Every structure is written in structure tokens, then in C-alpha cells.
Amino acid sequence: MIVITAPTSAIGRLLVADLLDxxxxxxxxxxxPSRLAPEVPxxxxxxxxSHGDAAVIDRACHGAEAVFWLAPDDGNAPSTEAAYVDFTxxxxxxxxxxxxRRVVAITALGRGTPLAEHAGPATASLAMCDLIAxxxxxxxxxxxPSFMHNLLRQVxxxxxxxxxxxxxxxxxxSPTVATRDIxxxxxxxxxxxxxxxxxxxxxxxxxxxxxxxMARIVSEVLGKxxxxxxxxxxxxxxxxxxxxxxxxxxQGMIDMFDAxxxxxxxxxxxxxxxxxxxxxxxxxxxxxxxAVTA
Numbered sequence: 001m002i003v004i005t006a007p008t009s010a011i012g013r014l015l016v017a018d019l020l021d022x023x024x025x026x027x028x029x030x031x032x033p034s035r036l037a038p039e040v041p042x043x044x045x046x047x048x049x050s051h052g053d054a055a056v057i058d059r060a061c062h063g064a065e066a067v068f069w070l071a072p073d074d075g076n077a078p079s080t081e082a083a084y085v086d087f088t089x090x091x092x093x094x095x096x097x098x099x100x101r102r103v104v105a106i107t108a109l110g111r112g113t114p115l116a117e118h119a120g121p122a123t124a125s126l127a128m129c130d131l132i133a134x135x136x137x138x139x140x141x142x143x144x145p146s147f148m149h150n151l152l153r154q155v156x157x158x159x160x161x162x163x164x165x166x167x168x169x170x171x172x173x174s175p176t177v178a179t180r181d182i183x184x185x186x187x188x189x190x191x192x193x194x195x196x197x198x199x200x201x202x203x204x205x206x207x208x209x210x211x212x213x214m215a216r217i218v219s220e221v222l223g224k225x226x227x228x229x230x231x232x233x234x235x236x237x238x239x240x241x242x243x244x245x246x247x248x249x250x251q252g253m254i255d256m257f258d259a260x261x262x263x264x265x266x267x268x269x270x271x272x273x274x275x276x277x278x279x280x281x282x283x284x285x286x287x288x289x290x291a292v293t294a
Contacts, residue, residue: 002190003027003060003100005051005091006070008035010149011106014183015068016040022191029060054090061098066190067091069105071128075245080252084124085131092135103132104189106182107141108256110264111200119259120252133198140189141200144182145175145265148205148283151218155291158218158226165229167236167257170212174265175204178283181276202274208266209280221284222292233258 002019006012007028017037019026026044029051033041049056051069061067069091077083095103107125110116116123133139154164168174182203189201209217215228231239233254240250256264268274 001025001027001064001066003029003064003067005029005057005060005068006072007040008032009070009072010147010179011070011183011186012068013037014180015186016044018183018187019190020044022187024191027060027064029056051091052087054094057091058094058097061091061094061100064098064100065193066102066104067095067100068186068190069103069132071106071125075240075243075249077249078246079248080121080124081127083249084121084128088128088131092131095132095137096135100137102138102140102190102193102195103135104140104142104186105129105132106186107143107200108264109143109145109202109268110259111141111143113264113267115259115262115264115267118255119264120254120256121249122256122259122264124252138196139198140195142182142185142189143200143202143268144177145204146177146260147179147182148176148278148280149179149287151214151288152291155288158222158288158292162225163227163229164215164218165231166211167231167233167254167261168211169261170228170230171210172261173208173210173213174260175208175268175270176214176280177203177205177276178278181205181278185276202268202271203276204268204270204274205276206279208270214280217281218284218288221281221289 007016020043028044029047033046047060051057071084074083107129108122129141211228218226237250237254
């Protein structure tokens with residue numbers, strides 16, 4: 001039995017589909033089962049509720065061998081530590097209580113670097129992983145840079161203004177990864193019962209790209225000029241709080257992007273194992289273009 005948290009997330013949906021196709025026995029923890037793909041409930045056990053709820057996650061872990069752990073985005077959290085570490089604490093206790101053997105979680109890059117000490121959600125996600133590892137399970141952290149998928153949040157601006165914006169230096173080359181490749185890595189780890197101890201597996205995509213290079217690729221794929229605009233941290237924080245994010249979470253996001261600008265995502269060495277297959281161009285063809293032209 002494999003427990004999947006956040007099964008309706010960008011990673012979770014792909015992971016569930018992949019594991020079901022491979023015949024895995026799944027238990028899905030979700031606040032809203034209606035958001036699952038229509039064919040999924042008949043093929044998997046569903047536990048309704050938040051995986052941050054002690055009773056829910058304890059019930060989900062009963063008799064489970066492995067767990068996929070993904071802390072949800074929570075802009076309403078009072079702090080990044082609350083969003084990641086405090087949210088995960090009941091689960092870490094449930095893993096130990098129910099003798100879960102293996103846990104795979106999604107986290108940020110930068111472990112062991114000075115930049116990771118003050119990087120908002122990235123810092124908190126690394127602390128979350130320490131908490132899980134301390135529960136005694138065999139543990140693998142799937143460490144990722146920014147997701148290509150995040151660009152979907154700017155489909156409106158790309159359509160209407162011909163631009164997308166981030167806080168990242170326009171010339172800074174850094175890795176970016178497709179959620180399909182993260183899900184594939186997580187599936188491989190969840191189905192492999194041979195590994196032990198604690199460790200990290202990085203997913204870096206196949207290449208490092210700057211925002212200006214990304215804009216050029218998006219332009220070529222869409223067949224029209226798309227520009228990149230760097231937004232100052234103060235303006236981005238104001239945008240976040242305008243969306244309803246707490247001040248602490250908004251500042252945490254700014255701290256993370258500042259750390260990325262100073263090389264947080266560039267510290268992880270690129271290896272054959274950490275290089276995942278989906279190029280940014282392919283992702284734009286497969287995912288971004290249909291979203292923009294819909």
C-alpha cells in the first residue's frame with residue numbers, strides 16, 4: 001500500500017496516474033475527492049481530509065508501506081515553518097506509530113549551503129525533511145528547482161501583455177524542471193523497496209536557462225514575441241499580499257527568490273542521475289501553448 005498526499009496537485013495527479021498504470025495499490029488523502037480524475041476513485045482507496053490533520057494521516061498510514069509527502073501551498077500560514085514543519089509534525093508521528101517503511105517527499109535545493117539558511121519556504125521545506133528523517137523511516141527527498149509549471153500562473157499576462165515576470169535576474173542561468181519528471185522520479189522511488197537510510201535525489205531538468213532565454217523559447221513556440229520583465233521584491237511582495245497571502249509567507253517567498261538570485265538552485269552538481277529529460281521547449285509545446293491558445 002502506497003499513500004499519496006496531495007493527489008490533485010500538479011505532481012500528485014501525474015504520480016497517481018503513473019502508479020495506477022503500474023498496478024500499485026494506492027490510498028489517496030485529499031480534502032476534496034471531487035477534484036480527483038473521474039476514473040481514479042474506482043481504482044484507489046480515498047481518505048477524505050487534510051494530511052496535516054493527525055487523525056486523518058494516522059488513518060491513512062495504517063498498514064501502509066510507503067508514503068509520498070507533499071506539503072501544500074498555504075499562503076494563509078502564519079510562517080513558513082508553520083506551513084511546512086508544523087504541518088508535517090503529525091505525519092512524522094504517524095509514520096513512526098504505523099511502522100511506515102519508506103517516505104518520499106518533495107523539497108527544495110540548497111541543502112548544506114549558507115543560502116539555504118534564509119530562503120523562506122526552501123529553508124522550511126529542508127527542515128521538514130529533517131523532521132521526517134528523524135522519525136526513523138527510510139527517506140528520500142526529491143530536491144527541485146523552480147517548476148516549469150509555475151509559468152502557467154502567468155498565462156493571462158502572456159496572452160494579454162506579451163510578457164511574464166519574476167524576481168529572478170534576467171541573465172541568471174539556473175535549472176528548471178517539469179512536474180512530469182518529478183512525478184516519474186517519485187514513482188521510481190516509491191516502487192523500489194531496496195533503498196534504506198536517508199538521502200536526496202535532485203531533479204534538475206536537462207539544462208540551465210535564464211529568464212531571457214526562456215522568453216525566447218516561449219516566443220518561438222507561440223509564434224509571437226514574449227518578453228521577460230524582472231519585478232522588484234517589494235512590488236512582488238505587495239502582489240502576494242494583495243492575493244491574500246500573510247505578510248510572513250509573502251516575505252518568505254521574497255527571501256527564497258533572493259536566495260535563488262544568489263545561486264541557491266545552482267549549488268547542486270548536475271549529474272546523469274539528476275538530469276531529467278523534459279526540456280523547457282518540449283514543456284512549452286505540450287503544456288504552455290495549449291493553455292495560452294485555449
